[in-house]
Structure formats: C-alpha cells, structure tokens
Amino acid sequence: xxxxxxxxxxxxxxxxxxxxxxxxxxxxxxxxxxxxxxxxxxxxxxxxxxxxxxxxxxxxxxxxxxxxxxxxxxxxxxxxxxxxxxxxxxxxxxxxxxxxxxxxxxxxxxxxxxxxxxxxxxxxxxxxxxxxxxxxxxxxxxxxxxxxxxxxxxxxxxxxxxxxxxxxxxxxxxxxxxxxxxxxxxxxxxxxxxxxxxxxxxxxxxxxxxxxxxxxxxxxxxxxxxxxxxxxxxxxxxxxxxxxxxxxxxxxxxxxxxxxxxxxxxxxxxxxxxxxxxxxxxxxxxxxxxxxxxxxxxxxxxxxxxxxxxxxxxxxxxxxxxxxxxxxxxxxxxxxxxxxxxxxxxxxxxxxxxxxxxxxxxxxxxxxxxxxxxxxxxxxxxxxxxxxxxxxxxxxxxxxxxxxxxxxxxxxxxxxxxxxxxxxxxxxxxxxxxxxxxxxxxxxxxxxxxxxxxx
Amino acid sequence: xxxxxxxxxxxxxxxxxxxxxxxxxxxxxxxxxxxxxxxxxxxxxxxxxxxxxxxxxxxxxxxxxxxxxxxxxxxxxxxxxxxxxxxxxxxxxxxxxxxxxxxxxxxxxxxxxxxxxxxxxxxxxxxxxxxxxxxxxxxxxxxxxxxxxxxxxxxxxxxxxxxxxxxxxxxxxxxxxxxxxxxxxxxxxxxxxxxxxxxxxxxxxxxxxxxxxxxxxxxxxxxxxxxxxxxxxxxxxxxxxxxxxxxxxxxxx
Numbered sequence: 001x002x003x004x005x006x007x008x009x010x011x012x013x014x015x016x017x018x019x020x021x022x023x024x025x026x027x028x029x030x031x032x033x034x035x036x037x038x039x040x041x042x043x044x045x046x047x048x049x050x051x052x053x054x055x056x057x058x059x060x061x062x063x064x065x066x067x068x069x070x071x072x073x074x075x076x077x078x079x080x081x082x083x084x085x086x087x088x089x090x091x092x093x094x095x096x097x098x099x100x101x102x103x104x105x106x107x108x109x110x111x112x113x114x115x116x117x118x119x120x121x122x123x124x125x126x127x128x129x130x131x132x133x134x135x136x137x138x139x140x141x142x143x144x145x146x147x148x149x150x151x152x153x154x155x156x157x158x159x160x161x162x163x164x165x166x167x168x169x170x171x172x173x174x175x176x177x178x179x180x181x182x183x184x185x186x187x188x189x190x191x192x193x194x195x196x197x198x199x200x201x202x203x204x205x206x207x208x209x210x211x212x213x214x215x216x217x218x219x220x221x222x223x224x225x226x227x228x229x230x231x232x233x234x235x236x237x238x239x240x241x242x243x244x245x246x247x248x249x250x251x252x253x254x255x256x257x258x259x260x261x262x263x264x265x266x267x268x269x270x271x272x273x274x275x276x277x278x279x280x281x282x283x284x285x286x287x288x289x290x291x292x293x294x295x296x297x298x299x300x301x302x303x304x305x306x307x308x309x310x311x312x313x314x315x316x317x318x319x320x321x322x323x324x325x326x327x328x329x330x331x332x333x334x335x336x337x338x339x340x341x342x343x344x345x346x347x348x349x350x351x352x353x354x355x356x357x358x359x360x361x362x363x364x365x366x367x368x369x370x371x372x373x374x375x376x377x378x379x380x381x382x383x384x385x386x387x388x389x390x391x392x393x394x395x396x397x398x399x400x401x402x403x404x405x406x407x408x409x410x411x412x413x414x415x416x417x418x419x420x421x422x423x424x425x426x427x428x429x430x431x432x433x434x435x436x437x438x439x440x441x442x443x444x445x446x447x448x449x450x451x452x453x454x455x
Numbered sequence: 456x457x458x459x460x461x462x463x464x465x466x467x468x469x470x471x472x473x474x475x476x477x478x479x480x481x482x483x484x485x486x487x488x489x490x491x492x493x494x495x496x497x498x499x500x501x502x503x504x505x506x507x508x509x510x511x512x513x514x515x516x517x518x519x520x521x522x523x524x525x526x527x528x529x530x531x532x533x534x535x536x537x538x539x540x541x542x543x544x545x546x547x548x549x550x551x552x553x554x555x556x557x558x559x560x561x562x563x564x565x566x567x568x569x570x571x572x573x574x575x576x577x578x579x580x581x582x583x584x585x586x587x588x589x590x591x592x593x594x595x596x597x598x599x600x601x602x603x604x605x606x607x608x609x610x611x612x613x614x615x616x617x618x619x620x621x622x623x624x625x626x627x628x629x630x631x632x633x634x635x636x637x638x639x640x641x642x643x644x645x646x647x648x649x650x651x652x653x654x655x656x657x658x659x660x661x662x663x664x665x666x667x668x669x670x671x672x673x674x675x676x677x678x679x680x681x682x683x684x685x686x687x688x689x690x691x692x693x694x695x696x697x698x699x700x701x702x703x704x705x706x707x708x
Contacts, residue, residue, distance in 0.1 A: 005654035026474055026650050027499050068474070068650075071506035085502075096510050 001037050002030045009063060012313050013052040013411060014320030015382045018059040018444060022046075026068045028176065035174060035440070036148045038062050042442040045174045047114030048089060051121065052323040053411025054444035055169050061442065064174060066116050072096065073177060080182040081139065086116025086175040093182075098299070099255045102182040103240070105137035109355075111304050116175040121408035122167030122368040126216035126303070128359045133370050134180070135166045135363035141178035146440035150176060164431040167365030169407050171446050172435050185240050187254040190216065190302040192238035193294045196287070200231025200337060204374070207235075207358045215239045216302070219356040222283045223378065224276070226345045231337065233356060234290050241296055250296070257298050264310040268318040274381055279350040315352075316381050322411055324391055325369075325377040327359055328403030333374035336401035340376060340394060347390055351378040366428040369406045377409070388412045407445065415450035425451070465539040467491045469520065469580065470550025472499040474649030475599065478664030479549055482672050484511035491535055491543070493520035494550075522550060522576035523568075532583040545595040545675070546584040548577055553614045553651055566613050573617035578624050585628055588637040596632075597640040597675055598625045602683065605643070605692045608708040629680060638678040642671055645688040660685070 002023055010017040021040050025031040035043065040062025047066050049056060056063070066087035074083040080102055082093075091111040093104055108123045117123075119141060124133040140154035143165055151173075153162035165172045193214070197203035203219055211217050214237035221233040243254050306312050313321070328336040337356075344351065355377045359370050380387060395417045398405060404421035405413055419425055429452055439452055446452065466483055470476045471492035480490055484507045492507075492515060494500040500517040507515040516538060520531055536543060552572035559565040581596055588594035603611050604618030622641055629639035646652055646661045662685050670684040683689035698706070 002650060003654035022654075024650070024653055026477075027472065027496065029496075030650075071502045072509045073502060073505050075509050092510075 001033055004038070004040075004062070007063075009046070009049070009057055010320070011052045011054060011056060011411070012050050013322055013382075014313055014316065014318070015322070015411065016054055016057070016444070017320075018054070018057045020058050020061060020063040022063045022065055024065040024068055028069075031064070031069065031144060031174065031176065032148055034062075034064055035144055035146065042440060043174075044441060044443040044446075045086070045116060045120070045170045047087065047117035048112045050108075050110055050113050050117065051408045053409060054448065055121075055408060055410070056117075057444040058442065059444045059447075066114060066174070069176070070114075077102075080184060081179060082182055083177060083179045084115055085177050086114060086119075086141075088115050089113065090115070090118070094299075097182060098185070098188050098257075101185055101255055103185045103299070105181060105183045106131065106134040107303055109304070110307055112307060115178050115180070119166055119175055119178060120168060120170045121406075122363055122365045122370070123408070124359065124370050126218045126357065128357065128370055129211050129217060130215060130360060132361050133167075133363045133365075133368060135365055135368065137181045138166065139179040139181065141165070142176040143173045144176050145173040146436040146438060160431045161435060163364050164366050164428050164435070166363065167368035167407075168428065168432075169367065169445065170443060171441050171451060172432055173441060185255075186243050187241045187246055187250070188257050188299050189241040189246060189250060189254070189296050190238040190299055191241040191245050191294065192236065192297045192302060194237075194290060194292045195235045196290075196292055197231075197233045197235060199225075199229050200233075200334070200341070203231060203233040203235065203356065204334060204337075207374075211237070211358050217357065220286070221354045221356045221376075222287055223341060223344050223351045223354045224280050224283050225287075226342075230341055230345075231356075232287060234287065234292070236302075238297070238302060246296060257300060260300065260308065262308060262310055265312055265314040267314060269315045271317045271319065271381070273315065273317070274350070274352060276348060276350045279352060282352075316379075319382045319384075321379055321381045322387060322391060323377065323379055323409040324394060325375060325406040325409045326394070326398040326403050327369060327371055327373055327375040327406070328398060328401045329371065329373040330358075331373075332401040332403075336397065336403060337374065337376060339397050339401075343394065343397065344378070349380060349390065351380055353377075353379045366424040366431070367407065367422055369404065369408070371404070373403070375406075377406075392417070410445065413449065415448070418449045463489075463542060464544040465489045465491055465514075465542050466545040466547060467493060467535050467539075467543060467584075469493045469522070469546065469548040471503055471517075472496050473549055473551075474651070475644070475647060475664045475667060476549045477503060478668040479547060479671060480507055480515075481510070482665075482668035483547075484513045484515065486672070487511075487513060489514040489539075490516070491539060492517045493531075493535075495519070495521050522572055522580070525576065525579055528576075528580050528583060532580070532587075536587065543587075543594070545597065546581065547597040547599075547671075548581060549599045551599065551601070551614075551618075551651075553611075556609075556611060556613065559613050569613045570617045570620075573614065574620045574624070577621055581624075581628065585632060585637070589632055589635045592635045593637065595638045595640065595675055595678070596625075596628065597642060597671065599642045599644065600625065602643050602645050602688050602692050606695050606703070610708060638675075640671075640674055640679055641681045642667075642674070643681065643683050643688065643692075645683070645685060645691070660687070 004021040043062040046056040069087040217237040219233040472494040504515040601618040603615040674682040
C-alpha cells in the first residue's frame with residue numbers, strides 16, 4: 001500500500017478547504033492497490049485542482065492525485081490519435097505537439113488541467129458552438145472500477161460506463177489512460193477578430209449572425225454596465241491561422257513560439273483590492289482600450305491569458321471566490337441573461353471576469369453540462385453565507401429558464417436544483433450503482449448534491 | 456569545463472521507474488541523449504520508454520534489471536554494451552531502498568535488503584561499468600547517494616549507513632578512475648518529493664525531482680565530484696557533521 005499524506009485541499013476558488021488523505025500513485029500497481037485497499041471511506045481522483053468548488057475534494061476521505069501518472073503512451077502522426085495516462089496535462093500536450101503541427105481538439109480556459117479531469121468534466125472550449133465538447137474527440141478510455149477491474153470504455157464497448165464517465169465528475173471510477181484525437185494545425189497562431197458590442201442585444205445578434213465563420217468564439221462581458229449598455233461586450237473570435245496569414249518573421253518557424261516569462265501572484269490580495277469601484281474602473285478601461293479588428297495572436301495569448309499569471313486566484317484574497325457558470329436554451333437566452341445580469345447589478349456585486357459564449361450540441365454524457373444555447377460564466381468573491389444565498393438565487397433563475405449549472409465550477413448548488421437541471425441523473429445513478437455498488441467513489445460535491453441517494 | 460554531450464551517445468539509467476529516475480530520464484532525453492532504461496518492473500519501464508521516445512524524439516530502450524540478482528549482473532552488463540553498440544557514455548544509478556526504521560528493527564531481512572540494494576548491488580554493477588570505462592578511458596558514472604549518509608542518526612541509520620558506504624565507494628572509484636579521464640559524480644539529494652517520502656512526517660525544504668535532475672545534469676556536464684542538491688544541503692550537512700559526538704549522541708535526530 002502506497003503512503004498517503006494528510007493535506008488540506010481546495011479547488012481553484014480556494015473555498016471550501018477540506019482535509020483529505022491524499023494518495024499519489026506513480027505506478028499502475030499502486031493505483032490498483034489504492035482503489036482496492038486504501039482504508040479511506042471513499043475516494044475521488046484529482047488532477048491539477050482547477051475545478052473551482054468541491055468536485056475534487058473528499059472531506060475526511062481519500063483523494064487520488066493523478067498528476068504523477070503522466071506518460072504519453074502512443075501517438076500516430078497520420079491520424080493524430082494520442083494515447084496517454086490520465087495525469088498528462090494539457091500544458092504538456094501543447095509543449096510536445098504544437099511544434100509537430102497538432103493541437104488539442106478542445107481546450108478550456110486554462111492549460112493546467114489533466115486529460116482525466118477534462119474527461120470527468122466533459123470540458124468545452126471556445127469552439128463548442130462548432131465542435132462540441134471533449135467527448136467528441138475521445139475514442140476510448142480505461143476506467144478502473146471499484147472492484148479493481150479495468151474496463152475499456154468507448155462508443156462500442158462498455159457504452160454505459162463511457163457515457164456515465166464523460167462528465168461524470170470522477171464518480172464512476174478512476175480513468176487510467178485515454179485515447180483522443182488531436183487536431184492538425186499549420187501554425188501556432190490564431191487569426192483573431194475582436195469586435196465591440198454596445199449591449200446584450202448587439203452581442204447576441206453578432207453571435208447569431210456569423211459565429212459559424214469562426215472556429216473559436218467567446219465574449220468578455222461587462223457585468224457592471226446597466227441600462228442602455230447592459231451586457232456590453234467584446235467579442236473575441238478567431239480561427240487557426242494559416243502560414244500565409246503570418247508575418248515574415250513568424251513564417252520562418254510557424255509552429256514555434258518564443259518562450260514567455262511567467263508572472264506570479266505572490267500572496268493573497270487584501271479584500272479591498274477587488275471592490276466594485278476598482279472593477280468599474282477596470283471594466284471601463286478594458287472595454288474602451290481593447291484592441292479591436294483582425295490581428296494575428298499566438299495561441300497562448302488567445303486561449304490562456306490568465307495562465308500567464310500563476311496563482312491568479314490569489315487576487316480574491318484568502319476567503320476565495322466562487323465561479324458560476326450556467327447554460328440556458330437559445331429560446332430563452334436573452335430573457336435569462338437580462339434577469340441574471342439585472343440581479344447581479346442590483347445586488348451591487350461585481351464580477352471581475354464574465355464570459356458569454358454560444359454553445360452547440362449536447363455530447364451524450366449523462367451528466368455533461370453543455371446544451372445548445374448561451375453560457376454565462378462569472379467570478380464572485382466569497383463574502384460568506386450571503387454569497388452562497390445569492391448564487392442559489394441565480395440557480396432559481398437558471399432553473400426557471402430551463403438551464404443548468406456547470407458541475408466543474410459549482411460549490412454550493414442545492415440537490416433539489418441539481419436534480420431538475422440534470423434530467424439524466426437517474427440513468428447515471430443506475431450505471432453507477434452497477435459499477436460501484438458500495439459507493440467507493442464519492443466526492444464532497446457528490447455528497448452535497450445527493451448523487452446516488454440522500455447524503 | 457563543460458563537455459557537450461553528443462546525440463549519438465547512450466546513457467544507462469539504473470532504476471528508471473522511480474520518481475527521480477523519471478525526472479533524470481526526461482532531463483537527459485530533453486538534451487537529446489538516448490537512454491537504456493533499466494528497471495525490474497517491465498510494464499512500467501515500457502510505458503516510460505514510450506513516453507520518452509514520443510516527447511523527446513530520442514531512442515529509449517527498456518531493459519529488465521534486478522539489482523539483487525547479483526549472478527546476472529555480468530550478463531546484464533554485456534547486454535547493455537551490445538544494445539548500445541559500444542556507444543555507452545555514462546551510467547547513472549538512482550535506485551535505492553528505504554523502509555521505516557521500526558519495521559526494519561522487527562525484520563532483519565529488511566535490514567539486509569537495505570544494505571544489499573543500496574550498497575552491495577550498486578558496487579557490483581558499477582564495478583562492471585568502471586572496468587569498461589577505465590579501459591576505454593572515457594565515460595562517467597553518476598551515483599545517487601544521500602545526505603543521510605553524512606552522519607548516522609537514530610531515526611534512519613540502516614539506510615544512512617548503506618548510503619555512507621556507497622559514498623565512500625564512489626569516492627574511491629573517482630580517485631581510481633580520474634587518471635583515465637573517467638568522471639565519477641556522487642549526488643547527495645536532501646529531501647525529494649517522491650513516492651519514498653510522500654506523507655512522511657518531519658519533511659522540510661523538499662525539492663522536486665525535476666530540480667534534482669537539473670542540478671545533476673549540470674554537475675555531470677561540469678564533471679563535479681560531489682553534488683548536494685538543492686545546494687544548501689551542503690551547508691546543513693556541514694553543520695550536522697561538525698557537532699561533536701558527545702553532544703550529537705544526546706540529540707534526537
């Protein structure tokens with residue numbers, strides 16, 4: 001039995017913070033013995049800890065850190081098919097494969113995530129409106145179940161386990177390896193086009209009009225703007241650049257970027273740093289000064305602006321913050337957004353980062369988040385119980401319009417809301433009961449949401 | 456003086472599937488060195504070899520090696536020379552064995568295993584490398600000892616004494632091979648964040664395997680004799696060694 005280490009863990013939002021016995025296998029035999037023999041009441045896998053809330057926490061139980069199982073096992077340059085262990089990070093994949101002309105088929109807003117985490121959350125990226133979530137590109141994976149068996153899961157084999165695990169937040173077992181298809185690229189650059197939208201209607205109209213022209217599309221939205229300019233945004237859209245679009249210097253080595261210096265937030269910011277006033281100033285400046293129009297930008301700047309500042313979550317101070325992301329059907333998107341943004345500004349709360357994006361099809365994952373419509377993501381500093389109460393009010397609005405909240409970000413949803421938002425939960429619970437009748441795999445989130453029966 | 460390491464050359468890594476082994480392998484591979492990976496666990500070793508070949512575009516060959524199968528060392532060594540067609544330019548030994556002292560107190564076999572893995576097997580296998588490099592008048596041998604070998608402490612002296620013996624062996628080997636142009640590097644890591652130390656109480660100033668690998672790479676290139684990594688362990692151990700024995704024996708270390 002490998003050693004475990006008692007640690008206090010939190011998600012990226014730094015709240016909640018809970019103790020757990022943390023295992024860190026480096027070999028497959030160790031992983032197997034942890035699943036079979038670890039004395040912890042339950043286990044959940046954890047990657048780089050970028051889910052925001054309590055999805056990768058297990059209060060008083062066991063956590064299996066997968067980051068040391070990080071080997072790339074095979075790659076076929078003809079088809080772009082990659083096989084790797086679940087602990088391989090997206091940052092590693094970018095380092096290894098961009099220079100060879102391949103790119104992850106889907107990427108969330110940070111590259112500090114693992115392949116296992118991406119599957120467990122069935123992540124989406126700026127290309128969701130066209131390409132769907134990571135599920136579309138996962139050929140198969142190996143799942144270690146509570147019985148210590150390894151199931152190969154794909155669309156043909158162990159189908160139910162496949163669709164329960166994609167988006168299943170680690171509750172079906174531990175992903176050991178995965179096979180996914182990478183996308184071919186000509187350059188490491190994005191041909192970007194940034195445009196201002198004066199208000200919400202304009203932003204939605206622009207999405208509707210020509211989003212399909214862009215592989216990647218997202219809007220930064222100013223949550224503090226109200227009245228006429230409520231929902232004013234900057235649309236950031238683009239496509240992978242071709243060699244022909246690059247400048248002469250970039251063209252010499254189109255797939256290689258100059259290494260950048262990383263900045264880091266060295267300590268927790270004091271709480272006054274992010275007041276509504278400072279945010280208003282920031283948002284105004286950002287809206288007016290942002291570069292608009294077409295331009296070439298490297299992939300790192302386009303996809304991962306926050307990754308260049310390590311530990312950026314510390315700007316929210318030691319009380320941490322909540323990230324809130326919801327999606328709602330296109331038919332009610334405008335109404336829902338107006339109500340959410342109105343509620344937000346009425347509460348005098350400010351979100352430092354708010355992002356709006358059109359989503360495409362659902363993936364087939366039983367607990368997957370995406371659905372066709374619009375998704376809104378917010379950051380809210382933690383002010384204690386009142387913030388939690390406020391987020392639950394937002395849940396009610398989202399519910400009313402037939403939407404749902406993203407489990408990878410959720411930290412305080414009520415089980416009643418969750419059950420309505422995720423109509424395939426029963427089906428998920430049945431598969432989970434077959435794979436894991438004793439409930440070996442559980443997380444703080446699964447207990448809070450009452451997955452697999454009342455907590 | 457730093458010596459550039461040419462890409463057609465091979466290095467043998469003994470204990471490749473350990474945490475430090477993987478970090479060393481990735482560091483060497485990132486610098487274009489081909490690797491012969493020796494470990495007992497064939498499946499794990501195959502996966503590591505695949506990873507290195509894909510990530511870094513080098514040749515990585517897994518080879519089965521059981522440190523305690525002394526009788527097979529010679530055949531193993533011949534196989535290594537054959538597999539690399541005489542282009543073996545260095546040997547790095549990173550494997551080791553440590554168990555909690557109280558477990559070893561109850562089981563003499565664990566004490567014996569500690570000595571045989573950390574000392575006996577290391578001497579026997581590196582002797583073969585030393586002979587080869589001595590006659591070829593080039594190459595390097597890099598052995599992972601430990602700061603625990605610098606002074607015997609009640610908490611960890613079976614492991615510590617086996618590493619002390621290994622350090623003394625490397626010192627002698629260095630002395631012997633110097634005139635033949637073969638360098639011998641003793642690496643003494645402090646606490647490193649590996650499976651061996653994960654969850655162990657009383658850890659401080661813990662270094663990543665990556666940091667240790669980078670320091671080791673630089674030490675090998677500069678033909679250093681003894682590397683403490685991270686560097687401050689040299690001074691910590693200087694202080695610990697300089698405590699008079701009549702005081703030290705009363706301390707709880």
